[in-house]
Amino acid sequence: MERIEIRFVEMPDPSDPTSIIRWFCRVFGLATESGGNLEEQIFQNFAEAAYTNKGLSSSELKLDTELSRSTVIYHLNRFIEAGILVKHGRKYSLRASELSKAIEEIEYDINREMSRMLNTAKEYDRLMLSKAGSRGKRRK
Numbered sequence: 001m002e003r004i005e006i007r008f009v010e011m012p013d014p015s016d017p018t019s020i021i022r023w024f025c026r027v028f029g030l031a032t033e034s035g036g037n038l039e040e041q042i043f044q045n046f047a048e049a050a051y052t053n054k055g056l057s058s059s060e061l062k063l064d065t066e067l068s069r070s071t072v073i074y075h076l077n078r079f080i081e082a083g084i085l086v087k088h089g090r091k092y093s094l095r096a097s098e099l100s101k102a103i104e105e106i107e108y109d110i111n112r113e114m115s116r117m118l119n120t121a122k123e124y125d126r127l128m129l130s131k132a133g134s135r136g137k138r139r140k
Helices: 017-027 037-050 069-081 099-139
Strands: 085-088 091-094
Touching (some): 037 069, 069 085, 069 091
Antiparallel strands (some): 085 091
16 A cells, blocks of 8 residues: 655755755655655666666666665665555566656545545535434434
8 A cells, every 4th residue: 555645845946856856755755854865866766767668676776875685675665655666576667657747646646545535524424414413303
């Protein structure tokens, strides 16, 4: 089950790809303002690979640090949980061929879930109003 978390973060410099990647990591709760260089590197790898329709395995990531495979996979799973990456076999990829399309897909997921929540809330209201109405009739 995906868990999409969105945070309000001041907009990045629109002319700086690095600040845009950093911003997305912060918005999705994958990095804080003070840290997150690893997350930024991971996101950058997949954002660039998306334009070539290439998936990457955990060992193909270009990272500035040596990490255990389990640590890299832990971080990749966080991106999957955030709805940004998908896994096909041993390869991971951005969930769409472009970053904007991936965000549109996440927006669709959020809207679908919000619609389900609204419909459930309306059904709850209907049940509670019906219950309150029947109590009022008994008191008369």
